[in-house]
Amino acid sequence: MSEILLELKDVHVYYGSAHILQGVSLYIKEGEVVALLGRNGVGKTTTLRSIMSLTPPKKGSVIFRGKDVTKLPPHLHVRLGLSLCPEGRRIFQGLTVMQNLKVPLSGTNRKELLKLVFQIFPELYERKNQYAGSLSGGEQQMLAIARAIMCNPKLLLLDEPMEGLSLLMVRRVLKCLEEIRERGIGILFTSCTPRDALAISERAYILEKGKIVFEGTKHKLQESSEILQKYLGVV
Amino acid sequence: MLSLELLLIQIINGLFIGFVFTLVALGLSIVMGLLGVVNFAHGALYMLGAYVGYTLICLLSQNYVLGFISVVFACAGAGLIIFLAIVKPLKSKGRPPLDFLIALIGVNMIMEESIKSIWGAEPKYLPIPQIFSGQIAFGSLLLPKYQLCIIAISSVVLLLIYYFFYKTDVGIRSLASVEDPETASLQGVNLTRLGLLIFVIGAAVAGAGGILIGPIFSVTPTMGIEVLGLIFVIVIFGGLGSLEGTFLASILICEIRSLGSIFLPETLAEMLVYCLLLLILITRPRGIKGYAGILE
Amino acid sequence: MSGTHAIILSLFLCFLFTIPLFGTRFFTYTITCALIWGILVMAYDLICGYTGIVSLGHSVLYGMGAYSVGILSVMILKVTNPLILILSAIALGAFLGLILGFLCSFSRGVYALLVSFAFAQIFWLFVMADPLHITNGESGITGLRPPPLNLGGFTLDLFRGNGLYYLVLIVFLISYTLIRMITNSQFGFILKGIKENEDRLRSLGYDTRQYKMLAFTLSGIFSAIAGVLTAFLENAISPGIVHWITGAQILLMEILGGQGTLIGPVIGSFLVTFLKFWSGENWVYYLASLYILVVMFLPRGLWGVLQDLLAKLRK
Numbered sequence: 152m153s154e155i156l157l158e159l160k161d162v163h164v165y166y167g168s169a170h171i172l173q174g175v176s177l178y179i180k181e182g183e184v185v186a187l188l189g190r191n192g193v194g195k196t197t198t199l200r201s202i203m204s205l206t207p208p209k210k211g212s213v214i215f216r217g218k219d220v221t222k223l224p225p226h227l228h229v230r231l232g233l234s235l236c237p238e239g240r241r242i243f244q245g246l247t248v249m250q251n252l253k254v255p256l257s258g259t260n261r262k263e264l265l266k267l268v269f270q271i272f273p274e275l276y277e278r279k280n281q282y283a284g285s286l287s288g289g290e291q292q293m294l295a296i297a298r299a300i301m302c303n304p305k306l307l308l309l310d311e312p313m314e315g316l317s318l319l320m321v322r323r324v325l326k327c328l329e330e331i332r333e334r335g336i337g338i339l340f341t342s343c344t345p346r347d348a349l350a351i352s353e354r355a356y357i358l359e360k361g362k363i364v365f366e367g368t369k370h371k372l373q374e375s376s377e378i379l380q381k382y383l384g385v386v
Numbered sequence: 387m388l389s390l391e392l393l394l395i396q397i398i399n400g401l402f403i404g405f406v407f408t409l410v411a412l413g414l415s416i417v418m419g420l421l422g423v424v425n426f427a428h429g430a431l432y433m434l435g436a437y438v439g440y441t442l443i444c445l446l447s448q449n450y451v452l453g454f455i456s457v458v459f460a461c462a463g464a465g466l467i468i469f470l471a472i473v474k475p476l477k478s479k480g481r482p483p484l485d486f487l488i489a490l491i492g493v494n495m496i497m498e499e500s501i502k503s504i505w506g507a508e509p510k511y512l513p514i515p516q517i518f519s520g521q522i523a524f525g526s527l528l529l530p531k532y533q534l535c536i537i538a539i540s541s542v543v544l545l546l547i548y549y550f551f552y553k554t555d556v557g558i559r560s561l562a563s564v565e566d567p568e569t570a571s572l573q574g575v576n577l578t579r580l581g582l583l584i585f586v587i588g589a590a591v592a593g594a595g596g597i598l599i600g601p602i603f604s605v606t607p608t609m610g611i612e613v614l615g616l617i618f619v620i621v622i623f624g625g626l627g628s629l630e631g632t633f634l635a636s637i638l639i640c641e642i643r644s645l646g647s648i649f650l651p652e653t654l655a656e657m658l659v660y661c662l663l664l665l666i667l668i669t670r671p672r673g674i675k676g677y678a679g680i681l682e
Numbered sequence: 683m684s685g686t687h688a689i690i691l692s693l694f695l696c697f698l699f700t701i702p703l704f705g706t707r708f709f710t711y712t713i714t715c716a717l718i719w720g721i722l723v724m725a726y727d728l729i730c731g732y733t734g735i736v737s738l739g740h741s742v743l744y745g746m747g748a749y750s751v752g753i754l755s756v757m758i759l760k761v762t763n764p765l766i767l768i769l770s771a772i773a774l775g776a777f778l779g780l781i782l783g784f785l786c787s788f789s790r791g792v793y794a795l796l797v798s799f800a801f802a803q804i805f806w807l808f809v810m811a812d813p814l815h816i817t818n819g820e821s822g823i824t825g826l827r828p829p830p831l832n833l834g835g836f837t838l839d840l841f842r843g844n845g846l847y848y849l850v851l852i853v854f855l856i857s858y859t860l861i862r863m864i865t866n867s868q869f870g871f872i873l874k875g876i877k878e879n880e881d882r883l884r885s886l887g888y889d890t891r892q893y894k895m896l897a898f899t900l901s902g903i904f905s906a907i908a909g910v911l912t913a914f915l916e917n918a919i920s921p922g923i924v925h926w927i928t929g930a931q932i933l934l935m936e937i938l939g940g941q942g943t944l945i946g947p948v949i950g951s952f953l954v955t956f957l958k959f960w961s962g963e964n965w966v967y968y969l970a971s972l973y974i975l976v977v978m979f980l981p982r983g984l985w986g987v988l989q990d991l992l993a994k995l996r997k
Contacts, residue, residue: 229573301573424795491933496966622796651811664785664801
């Protein structure tokens with residue numbers, strides 16, 4: 152029976168006076184791949200950001216590996232093994248690929264992590280001295296994921312990792328996430344499109360207007376077309 | 387009559403000031419990009435360096451090396467105090483950049499007034515060290531030795547700074563934090579601690595700039611304010627947090643001033659510089675090579 | 683306005699009107715300065731506290747208003763009619779305000795501040811360099827002394843001594859009333875909206891640039907008036923009046939007193955003026971420490987603190 156890695160308990164997040172997350176509860180177990188689905192603007196990004204305390208919850212708690220990290224300053228999450236690959240990639244354009252990979256605090260594992268990263272993303276090795284700003288969209292996404300891996304995470308959060316990518320690139324990213332999962336790293340990622348998400352995730356949550364409206368295995372979701380239609384606009 | 391020698395001397399002067407001001411401006415630029423702090427006390431730190439240097443070299447020992455080292459430590463210390471007393475508390479309260487500005491204007495006022503009361507308001511003269519004094523002959527031209535040597539030394543320092551930022555982990559993290567502080571913190575970078583380091587180093591370098599310039603221009607209680615405007619122009623023109631941009635901007639602007647003063651009175655040449663700043667702020671506030679960062 | 687407010691206000695006004703009768707000349711001078719700075723800082727509050735643009739360039743609007751008096755009456759034309767001097771200053775203040783507003787409207791926040799900073803530097807250098815030979819450079823202009831008005835045998839000297847004090851006081855009260863009317867109007871409402879969320883106003887179709895420019899123009903008029911009064915008070919002007927440091931002092935008075943309240947900044951101007959003249963040779967330290975403390979611990983300024991105290995007392 153694998154441990155619960157991350158748990159959100161009744162998290163409420165406000166943006167000024169706007170009540171963005173209205174009591175979100177979810178959990179991820181060790182080694183699981185879970186998808187957080189929902190249309191644009193329902194609060195998926197806010198959920199991930201609140202896990203990292205970038206938009207700290209006003210109410211509720213975030214527990215990671217038994218520790219309450221709700222009020223922990225953002226930069227300390229990496230030390231505990233929690234890493235976020237943010238929406239829009241946000242790689243450091245003025246730095247080279249290699250320099251981007253050196254920014255995270257990898258500790259003593261840096262060499263092994265670099266080896267792992269270049270194994271999963273051989274294209275990055277070829278371009279290691281190229282400026283990140285000159286990479287293609289897909290390559291930048293790979294760099295963003297690689298950089299998040301350099302944080303030596305036990306749980307990897309990814310915000311819309313497949314957004315704006317070609318079909319080929321989406322498959323590539325999915326394959327990389329598979330390889331990451333094989334190494335025992337848990338994954339929670341957000342997406343608007345359930346088809347790609349359900350290709351690798353075991354469970355899924357659906358967020359609608361700041362509340363969880365569905366929670367279950369991927370089979371359960373794939374079978375209920377009305378839920379897919381209602382909350383994700385998919386036929 | 388404009389001789390080649392005069393022209394070259396002006397060019398060298400421009401380069402001399404340009405190199406030293408690159409050092410001073412970098413401290414301000416990186417701090418502004420990293421912390422969003424408009425450090426109005428930066429000019430006072432530069433001035434403090436000149437005065438501490440003057441005190442140690444002219445009043446106490448005659449030792450320039452000791453003087454230089456004292457300046458670096460004194461200004462680093464002053465920077466540390468300012469950071470811990472003002473920048474860090476305001477940062478943890480999440481205050482906007484303008485609050486820092488006002489508090490630092492207050493700091494600037496205190497520093498300037500203290501300098502005036504300790505050393506007096508008349509200008510002080512810092513002599514050029516013996517080994518650097520005099521002229522170097524290039525054929526039939528006699529060029530100022532001190533300025534040329536400082537240009538050489540500054541180049542070495544700039545190369546060291548370049549190495550620090552692009553080859554060391556701390557440096558790379560600083561550049562990343564200037565470009566995107568939030569994402570950098572997601573990678574585990576402690577922005578406050580990094581900010582402290584950069585702030586203190588920036589203060590020390592500003593002070594060093596003061597003592598390097600000191601022998602050529604006199605040491606006065608107004609030199610901080612006088613130089614602050616120019617440094618801001620350089621920082622904006624070069625783009626926050628950009629090493630190459632700040633260097634290019636500094637050389638360019640100091641040369642415009644230096645060469646401009648051959649044909650125009652100095653104040654008008656400086657006026658041109660500020661008109662240039664206005665133009666840049668309106669059309670391209672990120673400067674030559676800057677990032678959006680924290681001030682927008 | 684509540685009963686207690688009205689009583690306090692009337693008492694204060696009585697106090698102000700009778701100062702020349704019982705106060706020393708120096709005390710009267712201090713209050714005159716405080717009132718003039720009060721006009722200036724209220725004009726500044728319109729831009730900073732209400733529209734949300736922090737500028738260091740108001741020293742130009744203020745200083746050039748003062749310089750216009752000097753230029754017209756001493757340097758170039760030997761104009762002695764005070765009305766012409768005042769109106770010219772107002773025109774210059776409005777014009778410079780318009781330009782400054784236009785320049786600042788391209789940027790936000792710190793960048794707008796740096797625009798105003800550059801603006802101030804340009805004018806300071808212009809005044810110092812004096813390429814047109816109108817400002818007398820570093821020495822400044824002295825000998826500004828408009829003649830007294832002759833009203834049928836009875837001379838009314840509004841430009842020195844107690845006469846000037848009452849002129850300043852009346853101009854101050856009129857300025858307060860007018861600026862208060864502006865801030866309470868629909869125009870003022872839009873300005874506040876610009877401070878709060880400019881993008882939202884723009885998406886609603888408001889041309890915020892025009893509003894900013896108009897606000898700066900109005901602010902320029904009152905700033906220039908303050909400048910004229912300073913010129914009459916001191917009978918001399920020097921370039922420092924245009925320097926951004928003067929602009930910083932205006933900003934500091936505003937922050938000390940409390941942004942966006944009109945009364946707060948006036949409290950700031952009184953406090954700073956009294957500190958400057960009455961606390962001896964260490965006034966710079968007191969002032970600077972006060973700024974730092976207020977910014978760090980009293981972000982709403984002294985008026986904000988006073989209002990909180992009054993609210994607590996009422997409970």
